[in-house]
Amino acid sequence: MTKEQKDNLFDLVKSLSKSEKRQFKLYVGRLGVNEDSKFLMLFNVLDKMSSYNERVILKKGIVKKQQISNLKAHLYKQILISLRLNPSHQNVRIQIREQLDFATILYHKGLYKQSLKILDKAKSLGLQNEEKNIAYEIIELEKVIESQYITRSISNRADELSIQAKELSQQNVLASKLSNLSLQLYGLFLKTGYVKNDAEHETIVKYFNARLPKYNIQKLGFREKLWLYKSYLWFSFLTQDFKSCYKYSKQWVDLFYDHPAMISLNPVFFLRGNQYLLESLFFIKDYKRFKECLTDFEEVTKSKNFPKDDNVEGLTFLYLYTNKFNLHFFEGSFRAGLPMVNEVLVGLKNYKNRIDEHHVMVFYYKIASLYFGIGDNEKCIVYLDKIISNKSLIMREDLLCFSRVLNLVAHYEAGLDYNLDALIKSTYKFLIKMEDLYEVQKEMIKFLKALGDIYPHQIKKEFLKLHAKLKTFENHPYERRAFLYLDIISWLESKIENKSVDIIIAEKFKLQNKK
Numbered sequence: 001m002t003k004e005q006k007d008n009l010f011d012l013v014k015s016l017s018k019s020e021k022r023q024f025k026l027y028v029g030r031l032g033v034n035e036d037s038k039f040l041m042l043f044n045v046l047d048k049m050s051s052y053n054e055r056v057i058l059k060k061g062i063v064k065k066q067q068i069s070n071l072k073a074h075l076y077k078q079i080l081i082s083l084r085l086n087p088s089h090q091n092v093r094i095q096i097r098e099q100l101d102f103a104t105i106l107y108h109k110g111l112y113k114q115s116l117k118i119l120d121k122a123k124s125l126g127l128q129n130e131e132k133n134i135a136y137e138i139i140e141l142e143k144v145i146e147s148q149y150i151t152r153s154i155s156n157r158a159d160e161l162s163i164q165a166k167e168l169s170q171q172n173v174l175a176s177k178l179s180n181l182s183l184q185l186y187g188l189f190l191k192t193g194y195v196k197n198d199a200e201h202e203t204i205v206k207y208f209n210a211r212l213p214k215y216n217i218q219k220l221g222f223r224e225k226l227w228l229y230k231s232y233l234w235f236s237f238l239t240q241d242f243k244s245c246y247k248y249s250k251q252w253v254d255l256f257y258d259h260p261a262m263i264s265l266n267p268v269f270f271l272r273g274n275q276y277l278l279e280s281l282f283f284i285k286d287y288k289r290f291k292e293c294l295t296d297f298e299e300v301t302k303s304k305n306f307p308k309d310d311n312v313e314g315l316t317f318l319y320l321y322t323n324k325f326n327l328h329f330f331e332g333s334f335r336a337g338l339p340m341v342n343e344v345l346v347g348l349k350n351y352k353n354r355i356d357e358h359h360v361m362v363f364y365y366k367i368a369s370l371y372f373g374i375g376d377n378e379k380c381i382v383y384l385d386k387i388i389s390n391k392s393l394i395m396r397e398d399l400l401c402f403s404r405v406l407n408l409v410a411h412y413e414a415g416l417d418y419n420l421d422a423l424i425k426s427t428y429k430f431l432i433k434m435e436d437l438y439e440v441q442k443e444m445i446k447f448l449k450a451l452g453d454i455y456p457h458q459i460k461k462e463f464l465k466l467h468a469k470l471k472t473f474e475n476h477p478y479e480r481r482a483f484l485y486l487d488i489i490s491w492l493e494s495k496i497e498n499k500s501v502d503i504i505i506a507e508k509f510k511l512q513n514k515k
Helices: 008-015 018-030 038-048 054-059 068-085 092-108 112-128 132-146 154-192 198-211 222-238 242-258 261-265 267-283 287-302 310-331 339-350 357-374 377-388 397-413 420-433 439-453 456-471 479-485 488-497 501-512
Strands: none
Touching (some): 008 038, 008 068, 018 068, 038 068, 054 068, 092 112, 092 132, 132 154, 154 198, 154 222, 198 222, 222 242, 242 261, 261 267, 287 310, 310 339, 310 501, 339 357, 357 377, 357 397, 377 397, 397 420, 420 439, 439 456, 439 479, 456 488, 488 501
16 A cells, blocks of 8 residues: 655645635736746646546646746745635734835835824734734834834834833743643653653642742733643643643633633634633533533634634644543443544544644544443444554653553453453553553452463452552552553443443433432
8 A cells, every 4th residue: 555645735736625725716816927927827737636646637738847836836925825815814913014114115116104194003902812922023123113204202202112122022922932832741741641640740830830930810910821831731731730720720710711812813722721710520420510510611602703824724623522432431331432433533634734634543443442331342443543653753651551451451452361361461561661550550460460360150259359459559649650551440340230331320420410
């Protein structure tokens, strides 16, 4: 099987909607370019292709091999210009930059007064919409122009611009420090997952405190508060303080509802805030709030006023279905969640260029867990194998580790114990290599390894012993993370009570939510 060629221009062409393609051809027409133009011919060829193949383009005789790179670069640029002019891609941020470009042109023509007038309006719009980086750029250009366009008020004007520049510079520096901290913590979380022991906890606390800048919450604007809440959120996730995760993700989402105009300008941050709010509620097992937030989230994203673009649609799909899965895990309604599997697989195909491979693997783990819950262990193994066999992907170590642990349990349940010893050895080696071997995992592997020597009439007794051991870890500050990925306790109870896992979880859910 030949590997499909990847090409940025081809991906861009294929991402265009029908209206965007029509807009591009109208734009080309306005340029006065005839239908025989090489870049337009290349566009039409790429549009008809199902997969990128450079040989097909060369056979068309549009361009020689030596020239194809330049022609593709020219077409790429023209498509981006066309998209920039498309009303559906216009937003406040683009409008401000456009005004800055206009003012720069007027400045170079010596029309200082006109330039300053445009800059003043653009600056007000930037400050109003928390676009402080570009507002700072505008002030710097204002300072340059004011130094050449002499007026009687130049001294007062110079002081005013200097004060504005200083204030914005301080706010931008603070926002930059907070955004750096947030990104660094997120990177640590993706690489290592949650802290595993007291030493790691202490390291993260020191790391966070050393990088957290001083701030006065009363003086922070929308943008600075957003990065502050993000930083505290990732710190809380890393340290497994899920109640604090809820606190800061709630503040994050509420910040948008307090500034509704920011939802349209920053829809991705709004979506992410809701995702972390729902994830936090799932971890602290607050079903009522979780269901309310999920309903609100779905309603907001489906409303006519919510911004729509390729990126937003991909993320909405990702976060909505992730939490719809979690709702079924909450309720133990695994069978009711089965129709979602096909919906998710279709969605992953539709959004394959917008959802990273790590999140695809997370979906596979959730699908595997769904099948495990209803006792369809063969299908569970199929989806786990997609994760385990993916050697090129760098993703969260904890997801890789628990995929292997669940794989062991699913093989045992499916009666595929002919190679269980080999699986146990390879899993054990992997966990040691990852430095991710926990007491919960040790006990699970020890138990599965010993199963071959246990007589059938003794198995229930052994399940009870393991259940008693693992129950002691359920609220352990570090060991409890094992239960976030795999509800081992419910599996053991299903074996003890001779019921399916989904029935055990559903019974617990009803008991916990009796009112």
